[in-house]
Amino acid sequence: MLLRNRAFWLVLPAVLLIGICFLYPVTWLLQRSVSEPVWGFQNYQTIFGRSIYLGVLWNTISIAGTTTTLCALFGFPVAYSMVHSKPLLRRVLIFVVLIPFWTSILVRSFAWLVILQGGGIINDLLIGIGLIVEPLELVYNRFGVLLGMVQVLLPFMIFPLYSVMARIDESYFKAAMNLGANPIRAFLRVYLPLCLPGLLTGAMLVFIISLGYFITPALLGGRGDIMIAQLIFDRIDEFGDWPLASALAIVLLVGTGLLFVTVNVLLKLRGRGV
Amino acid sequence: MTNNTKTPDLSRRTFMTTSLYATASVVALGSGTRQAFAATDLSGRQMVFASWGGSYQAAQEAAYCNPFMQSSGVSVIQDGPMNGSKLRTMVEAGEPIWDVVDVTDTFLFANEELFEDLDFDVVDASALDQSYVHAKGIGCIVWSYNIAFNTDIVGENTPQSWADVFDVEKFPGKRALRDRAYPMMEIALMADGVAMEDLYPLDIDRAFKKLDTIKDHVIWYTSNSACQQLFVDGEVGVGVMLNGRTFDVNNKGAPVSLSWNQNIRSVDYLVIPKGAPNAEVAQHFMNSAANAENQALMANTLAFAPVNPAAFPLIEGAVLPWLATTQENVDRGFLIDAGFWRDNLDAVTERWTEWKLS
Numbered sequence: 001m002l003l004r005n006r007a008f009w010l011v012l013p014a015v016l017l018i019g020i021c022f023l024y025p026v027t028w029l030l031q032r033s034v035s036e037p038v039w040g041f042q043n044y045q046t047i048f049g050r051s052i053y054l055g056v057l058w059n060t061i062s063i064a065g066t067t068t069t070l071c072a073l074f075g076f077p078v079a080y081s082m083v084h085s086k087p088l089l090r091r092v093l094i095f096v097v098l099i100p101f102w103t104s105i106l107v108r109s110f111a112w113l114v115i116l117q118g119g120g121i122i123n124d125l126l127i128g129i130g131l132i133v134e135p136l137e138l139v140y141n142r143f144g145v146l147l148g149m150v151q152v153l154l155p156f157m158i159f160p161l162y163s164v165m166a167r168i169d170e171s172y173f174k175a176a177m178n179l180g181a182n183p184i185r186a187f188l189r190v191y192l193p194l195c196l197p198g199l200l201t202g203a204m205l206v207f208i209i210s211l212g213y214f215i216t217p218a219l220l221g222g223r224g225d226i227m228i229a230q231l232i233f234d235r236i237d238e239f240g241d242w243p244l245a246s247a248l249a250i251v252l253l254v255g256t257g258l259l260f261v262t263v264n265v266l267l268k269l270r271g272r273g274v
Numbered sequence: 275m276t277n278n279t280k281t282p283d284l285s286r287r288t289f290m291t292t293s294l295y296a297t298a299s300v301v302a303l304g305s306g307t308r309q310a311f312a313a314t315d316l317s318g319r320q321m322v323f324a325s326w327g328g329s330y331q332a333a334q335e336a337a338y339c340n341p342f343m344q345s346s347g348v349s350v351i352q353d354g355p356m357n358g359s360k361l362r363t364m365v366e367a368g369e370p371i372w373d374v375v376d377v378t379d380t381f382l383f384a385n386e387e388l389f390e391d392l393d394f395d396v397v398d399a400s401a402l403d404q405s406y407v408h409a410k411g412i413g414c415i416v417w418s419y420n421i422a423f424n425t426d427i428v429g430e431n432t433p434q435s436w437a438d439v440f441d442v443e444k445f446p447g448k449r450a451l452r453d454r455a456y457p458m459m460e461i462a463l464m465a466d467g468v469a470m471e472d473l474y475p476l477d478i479d480r481a482f483k484k485l486d487t488i489k490d491h492v493i494w495y496t497s498n499s500a501c502q503q504l505f506v507d508g509e510v511g512v513g514v515m516l517n518g519r520t521f522d523v524n525n526k527g528a529p530v531s532l533s534w535n536q537n538i539r540s541v542d543y544l545v546i547p548k549g550a551p552n553a554e555v556a557q558h559f560m561n562s563a564a565n566a567e568n569q570a571l572m573a574n575t576l577a578f579a580p581v582n583p584a585a586f587p588l589i590e591g592a593v594l595p596w597l598a599t600t601q602e603n604v605d606r607g608f609l610i611d612a613g614f615w616r617d618n619l620d621a622v623t624e625r626w627t628e629w630k631l632s
């Protein structure tokens with residue numbers, strides 16, 4: 001039966017790939033996180049019992065959450081302009097949005113350092129035109145981290161939004177206006193809900209990728225901007241502490257999974273008109 | 275550790291005097307090692323050398339690998355970058371693909387079980403400064419953490435001690451410090467008035483208390499390139515920087531220099547992972563890397579100091595003052611206690627993270 005099913009053969013390569021490249025290592029991590037140094041939950045107790053791990057987890061969620069929100073705010077108008085511009089301009093916009101993908105993350109982060117620092121061009125310009133006297137602290141703090149991350153992750157928000165927006169029938173919006181809604185109401189009640197699938201896909205992508213970041217926060221951040229990936233890396237690279245690193249990774253994975261499920265459930269509820 | 279800094283000084287001093295009489299002895303040393311190769315025929319064999327990549331590994335290729343290939347007929351394959359977890363995993367799995375690896379002193383001390391014992395019948399370590407010789411590895415380069423400053427910002431009045439670096443009235447503005455407990459604990463304690471020879475075992479509580487006083491006046495760097503950029507662009511006036519990195523920017527014309535006062539020396543070791551497929555060849559490679567000519571070649575390229583004192587006569591005069599192992603610079607600093615850090619790195623690093631989040 002199963003062997004005759006075409007769908008089975010179509011998904012088999014993907015299932016094998018995920019099985020070998022994802023499930024196996026994750027099972028291995030899970031096992032190490034509960035079996036060393038002795039069987040039990042001691043590694044998880046460490047994580048949930050010490051302020052540093054919870055603090056860093058909270059940092060990670062808050063940085064990823066803010067990055068996602070900012071990407072949505074900045075990405076939405078860009079995607080909208082891409083859909084509603086002439087083909088040539090659209091191509092230029094797509095090109096511009098894609099540029100960040102072609103430069104290494106290290107190069108980009110260093111470029112931000114040079115631009116944002118006390119004697120960087122932004123501060124020089126602002127001081128030069130007399131707007132400020134003392135240079136603004138634009139980097140080595142949370143602001144720098146968010147700026148660097150939003151720039152890198154914007155395309156992951158823009159493209160899902162773009163593909164959904166491009167399929168929206170403009171006449172819905174016009175109909176809403178025709179029936180007496182003002183533009184803001186028509187946008188909020190008609191256009192935005194239609195964009196929601198793209199917005200949520202983009203948000204999930206940005207949020208999940210953000211959770212694993214650490215080069216950008218390490219370079220552009222300040223004293224407290226430590227993310228969980230940095231801690232996991234240090235545990236393994238510096239201390240060979242696979243058990244605790246595994247437990248941290250599992251906590252991150254389960255947290256992300258829960259979030260994914262929650263968003264899906266919410267979407268389904270909406271779909272049923274609740 | 276105090277012992278460690280004192281004993282080698284004597285032996286080096288003796289050696290330096292001797293080498294004044296006979297620079298030619300170096301050449302003799304060089305040909306001596308070559309004869310050792312001839313005894314075991316290695317030609318046609320292979321080995322893999324792994325290090326940290328970039329200009330550092332390129333210099334190592336030129337200074338250690340190429341001369342060894344020529345003298346022994348072994349082909350040395352470059353790999354890397356060195357990564358602690360990768361190395362540990364391959365050794366634990368019993369299938370290391372690297373034969374010689376460049377590791378930091380703390381990594382070696384904390385993971386001695388991962389490496390082969392050196393065969394000192396093959397590796398002639400007698401000419402080396404013994405404070406950089408370990409049963410499992412030989413030092414290849416010595417570097418140091420130094421007080422660095424931008425002369426355009428600090429002017430004539432340069433910082434002379436870590437206490438100066440921590441003095442926000444004398445040196446207003448931000449300072450660049452390394453975002454690691456190692457060696458910031460030592461630095462904070464010296465800034466608080468602890469003498470170099472009384473540092474170990476480190477008083478961690480006292481170090482953090484001292485760090486509290488400058489908390490808001492620091493840019494913490496994780497990457498050495500970022501540190502160079504901070505000093506070159508004048509974002510900071512003072513701070514801590516690696517001697518080789520300071521040499522690099524100074525050489526390129528930046529108004530950045532260093533003080534050797536209270537410098538903290540550290541070592542990179544060459545080691546052979548346990549079970550390395552070409553461990554025998556690797557032992558011979560070690561011997562070659564430690565010889566004076568090769569060590570001098572490294573110093574002349576990147577200003578990393580030799581562990582073989584016989585290399586000094588072969589090093590360019592302009593490079594000498596930048597090296598961490600010249601007698602003058604050794605006298606003004608100390609070798610970091612890798613043993614202390616082996617036992618405490620984990621706990622102190624956790625406190626470091628906690629402190630940063632607070």
